[in-house]
Amino acid sequence: MKKSYLITKEEILKFYKTVNSLTHKGLQGHGVIIAGSYGKIGAAVLASKSCIKSGCGLVTTFIPKCGYQILQISNPEVMVLTDENTNFITQINLPFIPQAIGIGPGIGKDLATQKGLFEFLRVNKLPLVLDADALNILSENQSWLELIPEKTILTPHQKELERLIGKWDSESHKFEKTIAFSEQYNVIIVMKGAPTFIINETTVCQNTTGNAALATAGSGDVLTGIITSLIAQSYQPLEAAQLGVFLHGLTADIALPQTGYQSFIASDIIKNLGKAFLSLEY
Numbered sequence: 001m002k003k004s005y006l007i008t009k010e011e012i013l014k015f016y017k018t019v020n021s022l023t024h025k026g027l028q029g030h031g032v033i034i035a036g037s038y039g040k041i042g043a044a045v046l047a048s049k050s051c052i053k054s055g056c057g058l059v060t061t062f063i064p065k066c067g068y069q070i071l072q073i074s075n076p077e078v079m080v081l082t083d084e085n086t087n088f089i090t091q092i093n094l095p096f097i098p099q100a101i102g103i104g105p106g107i108g109k110d111l112a113t114q115k116g117l118f119e120f121l122r123v124n125k126l127p128l129v130l131d132a133d134a135l136n137i138l139s140e141n142q143s144w145l146e147l148i149p150e151k152t153i154l155t156p157h158q159k160e161l162e163r164l165i166g167k168w169d170s171e172s173h174k175f176e177k178t179i180a181f182s183e184q185y186n187v188i189i190v191m192k193g194a195p196t197f198i199i200n201e202t203t204v205c206q207n208t209t210g211n212a213a214l215a216t217a218g219s220g221d222v223l224t225g226i227i228t229s230l231i232a233q234s235y236q237p238l239e240a241a242q243l244g245v246f247l248h249g250l251t252a253d254i255a256l257p258q259t260g261y262q263s264f265i266a267s268d269i270i271k272n273l274g275k276a277f278l279s280l281e282y
Contacts (some may be wrong), residue, residue: 025058029229030099033047035221041066043218045070047061047105049270054230060096062081062092065084090112099234103134104131125149129152129155129231135154148187155190155192192223207245211256211261214249254275
């Protein structure tokens with residue numbers, strides 16, 4: 001029988017770390033976001049901004065060349081590395097070793113991008129968050145799942161999940177298939193939805209924050225940045241996934257009285273992260 005529990009403030013506070021008053025940026029973790037393609041550089045902007053806004057000391061974004069000025073202007077706090085290709089990612093070269101990498105938002109599925117992802121997965125040993133097009137590429141190349149590190153976090157929405165595990169005919173069937181997938185590849189699955197569930201083999205956690213305002217473009221890119229940031233700050237992958245979805249949902253609960261459902265956008269998640277963190281400390 002699967003173990004199931006709620007992700008509440010009480011659960012989060014069991015492992016939440018306050019920031020040491022004597023820390024510096026070199027101790028706060030270095031996160032990398034690999035994202036974007038022509039027309040979808042916004043995904044890289046949102047994911048890297050949420051990564052640094054969630055407490056990461058340093059964030060580097062790896063993007064195709066077409067996004068260079070956009071990133072440097074929109075996120076001055078974030079460092080930028082570019083692919084040799086102008087419009088999409090083809091070859092991922094990092095001249096340093098970060099603490100965590102988030103990959104997938106807006107990268108597209110060009111064949112050269114698929115090859116680049118494969119070469120990256122083949123050599124990478126660092127903690128990973130896989131989202132969006134990285135998941136779509138993996139769903140078409142399932143043997144590559146054997147290459148990803150243990151406890152890699154996958155953050156699929158419903159359609160991406162279906163591509164990965166196949167169709168289901170009921171909610172219980174969906175959970176059975178997701179649990180089996182998590183066990184087979186030893187990965188953590190953040191099953192985005194209302195509510196969001198986290199599947200870690202046979203353990204199922206249900207998030208308790210968030211509302212329909214989060215059903216907006218870029219919301220998932222922001223979540224990828226938050227979770228990547230938390231892993232870079234030395235949270236264990238399951239803790240990072242739980243705290244990430246909790247904070248992500250909390251921003252929408254905090255902002256809703258001001259924005260309403262309709263005008264809440266992904267940038268509002270980032271804007272309200274400070275208040276979400278503060279609510280854990282006081």
